Amino acid sequence: RQKRLTPSDVAALKGQQPIVSLTAYTTPMARLLDSHCDLLLVGDSLGMVLYGLDSTVGVTMEMMIAHGQAVLRGVSRACVIVDMPFGSYQESKEQAFRNAARLMKETGCDGIKLEGGVEMAETVHFLSQRGVPVLGHVGLMPQQVNTSGGYRSKGHSDAEADAIRRDAKAIADAGAFAIVVEGTVEPLARAISESLTVPTIGIGASPACDGQILVSDDMLGLFNDFKPRFVKHYAELAGVISTAVETYAAEVKARHFPGPEHTFKPRSKN
Numbered sequence: 085r086q087k088r089l090t091p092s093d094v095a096a097l098k099g100q101q102p103i104v105s106l107t108a109y110t111t112p113m114a115r116l117l118d119s120h121c122d123l124l125l126v127g128d129s130l131g132m133v134l135y136g137l138d139s140t141v142g143v144t145m146e147m148m149i150a151h152g153q154a155v156l157r158g159v160s161r162a163c164v165i166v167d168m169p170f171g172s173y174q175e176s177k178e179q180a181f182r183n184a185a186r187l188m189k190e191t192g193c194d195g196i197k198l199e200g201g202v203e204m205a206e207t208v209h210f211l212s213q214r215g216v217p218v219l220g221h222v223g224l225m226p227q228q229v230n231t232s233g234g235y236r237s238k239g240h241s242d243a244e245a246d247a248i249r250r251d252a253k254a255i256a257d258a259g260a261f262a263i264v265v266e267g268t269v270e271p272l273a274r275a276i277s278e279s280l281t282v283p284t285i286g287i288g289a290s291p292a293c294d295g296q297i298l299v300s301d302d303m304l305g306l307f308n309d310f311k312p313r314f315v316k317h318y319a320e321l322a323g324v325i326s327t328a329v330e331t332y333a334a335e336v337k338a339r340h341f342p343g344p345e346h347t348f349k350p351r352s353k354n
């Protein structure tokens with residue numbers, strides 16, 4: 085079996101080539117993405133994308149483990165990181181280690197991601213000193229939607245930009261192998277990327293980052309209802325699916341499906 089890229093392999097791409105990253109939640113999707121991506125994230129965005137939740141706050145360890153296991157079955161090359169869900173790491177560094185170790189043991193993933201800045205630095209240090217590779221996540225932090233006033237882009241004021249710069253530095257100094265920067269204005273994303281030795285992986289954070297990540301279902305156009313500014317549709321799968329299902333329904337009603345080529349005939353008796 086081909087060996088997967090390690091978190092250090094991914095970190096070493098900084099300054100060499102842009103890091104290509106997408107989310108994956110299932111085995112078949114992981115198989116399709118694997119050879120094209122350096123890093124696959126089992127993101128807690130699965131709560132919204134797959135389960136219809138309003139935010140990522142309701143996502144559980146059990147959901148992350150089930151989907152982490154599914155993704156690991158489909159990957160042979162990419163580094164696989166699993167998101168720690170809300171409530172699984174904020175209480176203490178010990179709680180964080182216990183749940184991070186559980187994610188790694190039960191899924192076989194290469195590391196975990198957690199959201200947070202200065203306030204999470206001690207936890208990131210505790211984990212990374214004890215065998216858990218950590219991907220940081222600063223800027224817009226979806227798990228804090230209930231305290232930070234929604235999904236607005238960040239870094240417009242000098243005070244907010246300074247705070248996010250301090251967050252990124254604290255998480256990098258604490259030992260994170262890379263940092264997701266979400267929803268920040270370009271000058272801030274550029275300043276963070278230029279000042280850190282570990283790579284930044286941006287989502288809605290300009291081309292200045294060392295890599296990019298998107299939610300696969302977003303970039304494939306599986307949702308028609310809402311497209312944030314930072315998402316580019318590389319396909320329009322929602323339309324493809326609607327058309328396919330419409331055709332199927334019409335053919336079933338007209339008894340055109342199944343045809344003779346889809347129908348089992350009795351074996352000839354002799």
Ligand code: KIV
Pocket residue numbers: 107125126127128129130167264266287297298299
């Ligand atoms: O959960 C997620 O999908 C994420 C990425 C978009 C960074 O955290």
Ligand code: NA
Pocket residue numbers: 127128129167
């Ligand atoms: Na996430």
